[in-house]
Amino acid sequence: MDQAEQLRIIKASQQTRPLARVITVTSGKGGVGKSNTAINLAIQFRKVGKKVIILDADFGLANIEIMFGTVPKHNLCDLIYQGKSIRDVITWGPMDVGFISGGSGIAGMSNLSRDYLAYIIRNLAELDAIADIVIVDTGAGISDAVLEFLVASGEVILVTTPEPTSITDSYSLLKALQRHPRFRQEDTKVKMLANRVEKEAEGEMLFHKLNAVVSRYLKLPMTYLGFIPQDAQLSKAVMQQKPVSLENPSAKSSQAYERVALRLLDIEQNNPQKSCGMAAFFSHIILGRKGN
Numbered sequence: 672m673d674q675a676e677q678l679r680i681i682k683a684s685q686q687t688r689p690l691a692r693v694i695t696v697t698s699g700k701g702g703v704g705k706s707n708t709a710i711n712l713a714i715q716f717r718k719v720g721k722k723v724i725i726l727d728a729d730f731g732l733a734n735i736e737i738m739f740g741t742v743p744k745h746n747l748c749d750l751i752y753q754g755k756s757i758r759d760v761i762t763w764g765p766m767d768v769g770f771i772s773g774g775s776g777i778a779g780m781s782n783l784s785r786d787y788l789a790y791i792i793r794n795l796a797e798l799d800a801i802a803d804i805v806i807v808d809t810g811a812g813i814s815d816a817v818l819e820f821l822v823a824s825g826e827v828i829l830v831t832t833p834e835p836t837s838i839t840d841s842y843s844l845l846k847a848l849q850r851h852p853r854f855r856q857e858d859t860k861v862k863m864l865a866n867r868v869e870k871e872a873e874g875e876m877l878f879h880k881l882n883a884v885v886s887r888y889l890k891l892p893m894t895y896l897g898f899i900p901q902d903a904q905l906s907k908a909v910m911q912q913k914p915v916s917l918e919n920p921s922a923k924s925s926q927a928y929e930r931v932a933l934r935l936l937d938i939e940q941n942n943p944q945k946s947c948g949m950a951a952f953f954s955h956i957i958l959g960r961k962g963n
Contacts, residue, residue, distance in 0.1 A: 690948030691724075691799045694806050694935070695824035698831070699840025701811040704866045704899070705830045706734035707909065709808040710768075711925070714916040715932035716804055717766045724761065724769035724802040728820055729810040736772060739764040740912040746772035750794060757797045765917055769802065791953075798949040805949060812840070813847045822854050823955035828896060832867045833877050842884055849889045853955075856891065864931065865898040874898025897931045899924055 696712075698705040706729065713723040726747075727735040736743055743762040749755040761769045798805055807824065809817045821827055831841045845861065848854055863881060865874030878895040885891050899905075904922035908915035916925045 689799060691802045691805045692826070693824055693949065693952050694804060694826045694828060695809060695820055696806060696828045696830065697809045697817060697821060697844065698811045698829065698837075699813070699842070699844040700837055703811075703830050703832045703834075703837050705811060706738065706808050707905070707914075708828065708830050708864060708866065708899070708928075709806050710735065710738050710914045711916045711928040712932050712935070713768045713804075713806055714766055714914050715929050716936075717768055718916075718929075719933070719936065721803045721936075722769075722801065724771060724798055724805045726771045726773060726805060726807045728773045728807050728816070735770055735808060736762070738909070738912060738914060739770055743770065743772045751791055757794045758801070761801070765914060795949045795953050805952075813844050817844075818847060818851050821848050821859070822851050823952050825858055825860065827859060827861045829861055829863045829893075830866050831863055831877060831881060832865075833873065838877070838881055841881055845885055845891055845893075846889060849891050861891065861893045862896040863893055864896045867901050868898050869901055871898055897927065897934060899927045899931070 694712075696705055696709045706727075709725055713725055716723045725735055729735075739762070741762060741764065743760075745753075745755055745760040747760060750757060750760050760771055762772070764770050807820055809820045811817075829841055829844070831837050841863075848859075849856075863878050865877045868874040868877060874897070875895065878893075882893050882895075885893055900923045902915070902922055902924035904919045905915040905924040908918040908922075911918065915922050916928050919925060
């Protein structure tokens with residue numbers, strides 16, 4: 672499938688439905704709370720009436736399904752190779768947050784026939800009718816797969832902790848993203864979330880520390896999204912395989928996730944970004960893999 676044909680399919684899929692807002696959550700290293708962020712933001716979006724789907728693109732791991740306390744019957748591979756519909760591969764979790772396990776299916780999409788790719792893209796476009804917001808939970812680090820998702824996304828949340836290794840790895844991830852041949856700075860907004868900080872001032876200091884280096888050496892604009900505090904209640908909820916935003920809504924971390932979610936919605940209302948929808952999102956990834 673060439674680029675012109677992909678664009679025709681995307682345009683056709685966008686004529687009959689609104690486009691989902693795609694938010695990609697990522698981190699420079701594992702263990703910084705990326706998947707927790709994806710799930711708790713999804714819960715907070717649901718609390719204000721938004722329909723949300725999480726795509727677990729952290730291939731090889733199952734953090735989202737562990738937090739949901741359920742094992743999905745199907746994953747994205749079943750849509751790609753077994754003829755399942757997009758609704759078949761959605762698992763519904765707490766508060767009717769939808770969840771799609773990525774499996775390893777996306778890696779082989781560029782090898783499929785033109786007609787079959789068109790079928791898959793049209794199926795994925797159905798997510799625009801099901802969800803207002805799609806949260807993509809990527810793997811951690813600087814793999815090709817992670818970068819493909821970031822390049823395709825118009826909105827990236829970078830989860831960073833005060834640990835020196837987290838700061839260094841966050842910078843390395845942004846450096847790799849900025850050097851990606853298909854990265855366009857005007858199309859991707861990077862927002863940093865400070866996680867596991869003791870207080871608000873520490874979160875702001877963490878952002879300024881990372882942003883100073885990013886601005887100087889990468890010339891990459893980055894905004895501060897907010898902070899999530901260290902919270903024993905969050906750790907307790909994780910051990911119970913439940914989102915803290917549901918298990919203990921009054922916890923410090925729950926309230927912080929609520930503030931971040933409301934800020935994201937406020938940003939969208941006051942300075943709307945053009946939504947690409949899921950057909951364009953996945954077509955961008957497929958096109959990139961075909962070009963490699």
